[in-house]
Amino acid sequence: MTRIIEGFMKFRDKVLPEKEALIRKLANGQSPQALFITCSDSRLNPNLLTQTEPGDLFIIRNAGNIVPPPGGQASGETATIEYAVKHLKVKDIFVCGHTHCGAMGGLMKPESLTGLPLVRGWLSHAEDLRSWIDGEGARMPADQRLARLVELNTLLQLEHVRQQPTVKAALVEGKLRLHAWVYKLEDGTVQAFDQVQNSFVAVEDATRQKLGAQVHEAAAVNSVMGQIIDY
Numbered sequence: 445m446t447r448i449i450e451g452f453m454k455f456r457d458k459v460l461p462e463k464e465a466l467i468r469k470l471a472n473g474q475s476p477q478a479l480f481i482t483c484s485d486s487r488l489n490p491n492l493l494t495q496t497e498p499g500d501l502f503i504i505r506n507a508g509n510i511v512p513p514p515g516g517q518a519s520g521e522t523a524t525i526e527y528a529v530k531h532l533k534v535k536d537i538f539v540c541g542h543t544h545c546g547a548m549g550g551l552m553k554p555e556s557l558t559g560l561p562l563v564r565g566w567l568s569h570a571e572d573l574r575s576w577i578d579g580e581g582a583r584m585p586a587d588q589r590l591a592r593l594v595e596l597n598t599l600l601q602l603e604h605v606r607q608q609p610t611v612k613a614a615l616v617e618g619k620l621r622l623h624a625w626v627y628k629l630e631d632g633t634v635q636a637f638d639q640v641q642n643s644f645v646a647v648e649d650a651t652r653q654k655l656g657a658q659v660h661e662a663a664a665v666n667s668v669m670g671q672i673i674d675y
C-alpha cells in the first residue's frame with residue numbers, strides 16, 4: 445500500500461473525528477479568507493505554512509505560480525480569480541513564489557526546457573522578465589540570480605492579478621488587498637514585499653508597514669509594481 449493511501453486511512457481514522465464539526469459545517473458552503481496562488485512544488489504546503497484549516501484558503505497552484513495576463517483566452521487561473529473575488533469575495537490575494545523554483549530556473553535557461561514544449565509555452569507568461577534576465581540579471585552573481593528572478597516573477601504575476609477586471613474593481617472599492625510572498629526552502633521563512641521599503645522583508649515587518657499604508661494601498665501597489673517591473 446502506498447504512503448498516500450495509508451495517509452488517507454490515518455486521516456479518516458485519527459484526524460477526521462477531531463475535525464468532524466468543521467468538515468460537516470463546510471459542506472453547507474465556504475467563505476475562504478484569501479486566495480493563495482503558489483507553485484506546484486511539493487516542498488511548499490500553503491496550509492502548513494499559514495496554519496490554516498479546510499475552508500480558509502482558496503488555492504491556485506501551477507508551475508511557477510503564474511497568472512496569465514488578461515486579454516487572452518480564459519484560463520483556469522483567471523476564471524478562479526474571478527470566482528474568488530466576485531463570488532466568494534475574498535479579502536486578500538497572495539502570490540507566493542519560492543526559492544529554487546524549477547520553473548524559474550527553466551525561464552532563466554530556456555535550453556534546459558528541450559523536450560518540454562508545454563512548459564516553455566506556459567512560461568511565456570513570465571517572458572516580460574527576459575530583459576532583466578539578459579541585462580541586470582546576467583551581471584548578478586549566479587547564486588543570487590535565481591533568487592532575485594523568483595522575487596521579480598512573484599511581483600510580475602501579482603501585477604497580472606491586479607490587471608484582472610474583477611480585481612481592479614475590488615481594489616478601487618477598497619475591498620481587496622494584494623500580497624507578494626517568497627517562501628525560502630532553505631529555512632522555511634517567508635519574505636513579503638513591502639511597498640514602503642520597495643523590497644522583500646520579513647513578513648511581520650511588511651504587515652506593520654501595511655497597516656499604516658492601507659488606505660492608499662491600491663494606488664501604492666499600482667505605482668510600486670510599475671517601478672519594479674519596468675526594467
Ligand SMILES: [Zn+2]
Pocket residue numbers: 483484485507508509542544545546547548
Ligand atoms: Zn516552483
